[in-house]
Structures are given as C-alpha cells and as structure tokens.
Amino acid sequence: MSEIRHYGYIRVSTKDQNEARQLEAMQxxxxxERDYFIDKKSGKNFDRPQYQALKNVLRKGDILFIxxxxxxxxNAEEIKREWQDITHEIGAHIVILDMPILDTRQYHNGLEKVISSIxxxxxxxxxxxxxxxxxGRQNEGIAAAKNNGVVFGRPKQAISDDFIMVYEEWKQGSIxxxxxxxxxxxxxxxFYRRVKEYEQQKQVG
Known part of the structure; x- marks a missing residue:
C-alpha cells in the first residue's frame, strides 16, 4: 500500500494579500514546501497550472488541505465539480481549514458520502x-437598454420583389x-416565417 501524502493548495490574486496566512496554515x-502548490492569478487570467499539477499527483487516500x-x-459550480472530482474520482480527502465540518477524513461507514452529498x-x-x-442583472440591463431605444435581435430583412412574385404564384396555386x-x-x-411577415405587412398596409 502506498504512503498517504499530505498536500496543500494555495491560490492568491494580485489583490489578495493573504498568501502569507495560507502559507502559515500549511506550515x-x-x-x-515541496508538497504545497501555489497559483497566482493576475487580472482576468485564471489559469491554474499548479492546481492541475497537484491533481496529477493526488492519489487515493491522500489528503488535500485548503x-x-x-x-x-x-464559482459554486466549479467548486462542486472539483470537489466531486477529487473526492469521488481520485478518492482523496479534502480538508477545508476554515470550515471544520468540511473534513472528509472524519466521516466513515458511508458518512463521507453523506457529507459529500450535503x-x-x-x-x-x-x-x-x-x-x-x-x-437578473442581464435582464435589468436589457430592459434599461430597450428603454433607451436599443433594439435587440436580428434586424428583419425587407421583402424582395422576387419573393412577392413567387408568393403570389404559390397563393394562386400555380406552383x-x-x-x-x-x-x-x-x-x-x-419561407413560412417570411410569408407570415409579408401577410402581416399587407394587413397593416
């Protein structure tokens, strides 16, 4: 049986000043030092090469501290996906230091599945x-834009003379x-959408 390894993961941004706090927690x-992985995010870039490297070395039974x-x-969707991947697919434990209840090591006899489910x-x-x-924010933005006269969606194309001629032949039963x-x-x-548009125009006209 392979030795159970302990790993730490740290992620910081240029605006985030808590790298030292996270490092201290790992120490x-x-x-x-060789067993904790640090990703530094700048601006909109969210590449996480160290996190991917960490997942490559994690094995069943290993413990990941965050x-x-x-x-x-x-976001929550991404966190959910990663939690599932590490605990279910890889079979490693996760320990969230700031949330003691999120320590999969303390749950046995099926309880680990219950806590994961929760x-x-x-x-x-x-x-x-x-x-x-x-x-909600998008809808508010769209509503505000419409109030300011912004038109959304593809502009309707004008009905061509060729279409009208073919339409008349079709309606008369010639084709x-x-x-x-x-x-x-x-x-x-x-075709039928344009027919509807043309007929509506005729009614208005």
Missing part, C-alpha cells in the same frame, strides 16, 4: 443562486410550396 500542519473553500474554484447540494444551490443573480421555396432559396421555416 503549521507540517506540510513540506484554507478556504473558494480556493477550489471561481456539500454538493449546498454548492448546487449556491450555483443556482449565482445564475439567478447573473440572469407548389416546394417549388416556391426552391425559387427563393429558403428553408421551410424561413
């Missing part, structure tokens, strides 16, 4: 809330719908 646990849950990902459900809820907030579509080079959905 207090006795994790050797100071805070949000170090695992940018965590994943919580993260799913958080992810859904995040999506609702984003959608079939298939022949009409062939002549105007339109797919069925497009």
């Amino acid at each position: 207090d646990l006795g994790i050797m 100071k805070e849950l949000d170090r695992l990902g940018r 965590v994943l459900e919580l993260l799913s809820y958080m992810a859904e809330r995040e999506r609702e907030k984003i959608n 079939t719908a298939v022949e009409a579509m062939r002549r105007v080079e339109m797919k069925p959905n497009t």
